[in-house]
Amino acid sequence: MNPIQTLQHQLDTLNLWQGSLTLARHEYLHRADSTDTRLYFVVSGSVRVFILDEAEEQTIRFGYPGSFITALDTFITGEPSDFYMQALKKTTLKFIDKPAYMQFIESNAENVRLWYQLMEQLIFQQIERETDLLTSSPVKRYGRVLQRSPQLFQEIPHKYIASYLRMTPETLSRIKKS
Numbered sequence: 001m002n003p004i005q006t007l008q009h010q011l012d013t014l015n016l017w018q019g020s021l022t023l024a025r026h027e028y029l030h031r032a033d034s035t036d037t038r039l040y041f042v043v044s045g046s047v048r049v050f051i052l053d054e055a056e057e058q059t060i061r062f063g064y065p066g067s068f069i070t071a072l073d074t075f076i077t078g079e080p081s082d083f084y085m086q087a088l089k090k091t092t093l094k095f096i097d098k099p100a101y102m103q104f105i106e107s108n109a110e111n112v113r114l115w116y117q118l119m120e121q122l123i124f125q126q127i128e129r130e131t132d133l134l135t136s137s138p139v140k141r142y143g144r145v146l147q148r149s150p151q152l153f154q155e156i157p158h159k160y161i162a163s164y165l166r167m168t169p170e171t172l173s174r175i176k177k178s
């Protein structure tokens with residue numbers, strides 16, 4: 001099992017989820033300038049994390065079935081976030097608050113190792129993404145995302161994938177056809 005599956009299995013087995021919620025299409029889970037220290041698990045549907053840059057939305061991350069999602073800045077610091085989190089379609093999530101989550105993580109050395117594995121995985125993904133955005137052509141960015149996360153193209157509307165890849169929807173369409 002990978003670290004995400006392991007964490008989800010343990011939270012399920014120990015019945016640590018504190019609740020669940022269902023969002024309608026385009027409903028916000030979190031808005032900028034607010035705090036939210038919950039960790040969410042996407043049961044169904046999809047969520048995007050984005051920021052506003054001079055009134056333009058820049059997609060940062062996605063959550064889809066089987067993935068964890070949070071506004072990481074506020075989760076870590078407890079301070080208001082710069083991020084928005086929005087359901088892209090009807091979405092069901094389970095959640096656990098940070099204090100309960102951290103109590104679980106700190107309860108034994110194996111859980112601490114799992115937390116480190118998850119953080120290492122997240123950091124590595126961010127480094128790959130930053131490198132792609134700074135050095136790769138649109139075609140290479142598309143190819144790398146397709147290789148890393150093929151399910152993204154099944155779950156997420158293409159206009160949001162284009163934003164994530166920092167290209168127009170038309171460019172993405174041309175690349176997919178070629």
